[in-house]
Amino acid sequence: MQTTVEAPRTAPSVGRGRLAAVVQRPARTAVRWGVRHALPAVFLDRAARRGDLVARLLRDPSVRDEPWAVHERLREQGPLVPTSLGLVTTSHAVAQEVLRSESFGVAWDRSVAPGWVRWALRFGDELDATGVAEPPSMLVVDPPDHTRFRRLVSRAFTPRATAASEPMVRRIAEDLLDALEPARDTTDLVAAYAAQLPVLVIADLLGVPTERREDFLRWGAAAAATLDPGLPLRRYLSAERGLRAMHAFLRGHFERLRREPGEDLVSRLVTLPEDEALTERELHATVMLLLGAGFETTVNLLGNAVVLLDAHRDQWEGLLADPAGWPGAVEEVLRLDSPVQLTGRTARADVSLAGRAVPAGTRVTLLLGAANRDPAVFAEPDRFDVQRANARDHLAFSGGIHYCVGAGLARLEAVVGLQALAERFPRLRVSGTPVRRDLQTLRGFERLPVTLR
Numbered sequence: 001m002q003t004t005v006e007a008p009r010t011a012p013s014v015g016r017g018r019l020a021a022v023v024q025r026p027a028r029t030a031v032r033w034g035v036r037h038a039l040p041a042v043f044l045d046r047a048a049r050r051g052d053l054v055a056r057l058l059r060d061p062s063v064r065d066e067p068w069a070v071h072e073r074l075r076e077q078g079p080l081v082p083t084s085l086g087l088v089t090t091s092h093a094v095a096q097e098v099l100r101s102e103s104f105g106v107a108w109d110r111s112v113a114p115g116w117v118r119w120a121l122r123f124g125d126e127l128d129a130t131g132v133a134e135p136p137s138m139l140v141v142d143p144p145d146h147t148r149f150r151r152l153v154s155r156a157f158t159p160r161a162t163a164a165s166e167p168m169v170r171r172i173a174e175d176l177l178d179a180l181e182p183a184r185d186t187t188d189l190v191a192a193y194a195a196q197l198p199v200l201v202i203a204d205l206l207g208v209p210t211e212r213r214e215d216f217l218r219w220g221a222a223a224a225a226t227l228d229p230g231l232p233l234r235r236y237l238s239a240e241r242g243l244r245a246m247h248a249f250l251r252g253h254f255e256r257l258r259r260e261p262g263e264d265l266v267s268r269l270v271t272l273p274e275d276e277a278l279t280e281r282e283l284h285a286t287v288m289l290l291l292g293a294g295f296e297t298t299v300n301l302l303g304n305a306v307v308l309l310d311a312h313r314d315q316w317e318g319l320l321a322d323p324a325g326w327p328g329a330v331e332e333v334l335r336l337d338s339p340v341q342l343t344g345r346t347a348r349a350d351v352s353l354a355g356r357a358v359p360a361g362t363r364v365t366l367l368l369g370a371a372n373r374d375p376a377v378f379a380e381p382d383r384f385d386v387q388r389a390n391a392r393d394h395l396a397f398s399g400g401i402h403y404c405v406g407a408g409l410a411r412l413e414a415v416v417g418l419q420a421l422a423e424r425f426p427r428l429r430v431s432g433t434p435v436r437r438d439l440q441t442l443r444g445f446e447r448l449p450v451t452l453r
């Protein structure tokens with residue numbers, strides 16, 4: 001009875017709500033792009049013209065491929081340098097201190113922003129366009145929410161769980177290499193191998209159909225750009241299309257797994273008991289982050305490794321002769337050519353850092369890629385040496401409570417994937433100019449032409 005009475009009342013309003021959402025979508029997109037990208041771009045470009053080094057790092061395409069000289073100029077100015085983006089550090093010790101300190105958090109306090117910015121962020125807020133660096137992604141939320149999300153996922157990435165994935169990772173790597181066998185001339189190693197391995201592995205762990213992997217790669221590649229500030233409109237629109245497609249896929253995936261849960265992590269997340277259950281938005285944010293972080297970073301590690309080892313052929317030969325060296329080689333690649341170049345934290349209280357008073361609310365940018373070349377920690381830091389004893393002291397996986405959940409898995413994929421590649425194609429050579437991805441936060445190759453034999 002009640003349903004028949006209510007149906008005519010609710011149906012049109014739901015329809016109107018949906019219609020309003022569709023009509024407002026372009027306006028929301030424009031506001032979102034304006035506040036998150038257009039304004040920061042104007043601000044950063046102006047700062048870059050004034051010579052601000054961090055702004056140049058983020059905006060100057062000529063610095064993107066080789067940021068090391070800019071890092072060194074910043075290092076000369078001390079461990080904590082005031083810039084247009086607040087404070088910035090290239091120091092390993094300072095970065096580590098900030099990452100481990102409870103006085104710094106990842107969230108920023110929106111209440112201190114001007115009213116129109118708060119309005120724009122509220123108006124532009126839309127689940128289906130939310131990226132991995134926006135709340136409630138665990139990357140950008142502080143405890144207690146962070147603790148809650150992290151506890152739910154970390155069980156699937158314990159050392160034991162990761163070790164249990166090894167046969168699966170090995171099988172996927174070997175299958176991909178089998179498919180590469182007939183390749184005669186130049187092959188793009190990113191498209192054919194480095195991108196495929198991580199996406200197939202994470203798809204297996206998250207129970208998503210591997211037939212969709214080309215879709216994920218396309219959506220993920222577009223969406224990865226949202227980690228960088230100041231995207232031009234056309235790139236932002238393409239990133240947003242990727243995000244919307246990913247959210248739409250996830251919605252269907254959650255529904256399927258609620259009906260027929262499997263043994264995977266996402267099945268567990270969608271069937272949690274009521275007192276632990278994630279909201280729809282939290283579920284989207286958590287799984288989107290796992291999926292995206294699962295393949296958008298490890299692809300860079302694999303590609304960067306192949307390019308470095310090609311340039312240091314004696315070390316490639318050394319690893320072929322002694323495969324026990326692969327774990328050390330992977331750490332050295334992570335250190336020297338870090339796939340995630342930077343992150344940031346905000347002071348939650350007035351603190352003292354590197355002898356400087358840092359007021360609450362100050363943003364500190366941590367140049368992880370530069371900290372990993374800090375001469376105070378790494379002797380001859382620009383030298384690639386797969387036998388470097390302390391390579392593993394790098395901060396490529398960050399530190400403190402946000403230390404990469406998937407670090408063990410990424411290491412496993414890289415060791416298994418690179419060793420299998422080298423053993424199958426010991427004469428592999430880079431043949432042509434590798435093309436870097438047009439990204440600042442992530443660092444890797446878009447295209448990597450190789451000959452296999």
Ligand code: HEM
Nearest residue numbers: 138139293294297298301340343397398402404405406410
């Ligand atoms: C070479 C590969 C990888 C690199 C370099 C990398 C790097 C990072 C870094 C630097 C952070 C922390 C950022 C910060 O402190 O602000 C992070 C967090 C995270 N990573 Fe990775 N990652 C890699 C692979 C993976 C994989 C394979 C997964 C898949 C499960 C993953 C899942 C995550 C998650 C869920 C977080 C958020 C952790 C938290 O906020 O508590 N990552 N990663």
